[in-house]
Amino acid sequence: MRSAFITATDTGVGKTLVTGALAWCLRERGEDVGCYKPVQSGDLLHDETGDVCRLKALSGLPDPVERIGRYAFAEPLAPRLAAERAGSPLLLADLLAAFDEVRGDHARWLVEGAGGLAVPLTTDATVADLAAQLGYPLLIVARAHLGTVNHTVLTVRYAESLGLRVAGVILSGGKGAAHDLSEAYNAAYIEEYANVPVLGHVPWLGDLPSVQTVRDSVRAHVDLDRVDSCMNF
Numbered sequence: 001m002r003s004a005f006i007t008a009t010d011t012g013v014g015k016t017l018v019t020g021a022l023a024w025c026l027r028e029r030g031e032d033v034g035c036y037k038p039v040q041s042g043d044l045l046h047d048e049t050g051d052v053c054r055l056k057a058l059s060g061l062p063d064p065v066e067r068i069g070r071y072a073f074a075e076p077l078a079p080r081l082a083a084e085r086a087g088s089p090l091l092l093a094d095l096l097a098a099f100d101e102v103r104g105d106h107a108r109w110l111v112e113g114a115g116g117l118a119v120p121l122t123t124d125a126t127v128a129d130l131a132a133q134l135g136y137p138l139l140i141v142a143r144a145h146l147g148t149v150n151h152t153v154l155t156v157r158y159a160e161s162l163g164l165r166v167a168g169v170i171l172s173g174g175k176g177a178a179h180d181l182s183e184a185y186n187a188a189y190i191e192e193y194a195n196v197p198v199l200g201h202v203p204w205l206g207d208l209p210s211v212q213t214v215r216d217s218v219r220a221h222v223d224l225d226r227v228d229s230c231m232n233f
Contacts, residue, residue, distance in 0.1 A: 018172055023035045024215050025219050117155060144172060148190070
């Protein structure tokens with residue numbers, strides 16, 4: 001199955017924007033791609049500012065939010081902690097069973113994790129454990145500015161130590177080399193030191209970009225052919 005697990009080097013990197021817009025771009029090319037967020041924290045399932053609703057809007061999927069995500073908790077904490085504080089602790093098996101219920105809805109999937117790979121996801125698993133169980137190659141969303149080479153290389157090496165395959169990296173944010181000289185070099189350094197391809201750089205789009213602005217930017221700045229190729233396994 002040509003699918004991917006979307007993770008990041010940190011929280012707030014732009015992972016949801018990239019995931020939803022990538023799904024829209026691939027669907028525009030005729031691919032039957034769905035989005036899934038196994039668990040979100042910081043917003044409830046129907047909150048418009050939450051990741052699940054943003055994925056639905058960005059991707060243009062007709063699926064109800066209950067088919068794009070299942071578990072959501074109000075406190076902006078690591079999902080494990082948010083679930084436990086809400087009195088609803090989760091197990092990895094819960095997340096896998098919920099995804100199995102919707103897996104037949106689409107031929108391909110972009111499954112979005114929470115923060116980075118080592119984030120506590122459930123009582124018995126991290127985000128990396130979920131990625132390993134699904135078996136999809138990873139697309140890593142990373143910041144564009146100074147420090148991203150270190151964060152990205154560490155994320156790639158951690159993933160590889162667990163037997164996960166990294167398909168590529170997409171840089172997100174940044175305001176150009178005039179603001180941060182490192183931005184002109186970070187993609188090349190990531191490819192050199194992490195030995196994975198950088199598939200695009202989505203620039204900073206402001207605090208509240210429109211859905212179409214995000215879609216257009218991903219279409220313009222991400223190599224969709226390479227993304228499609230890297231997702232094959």
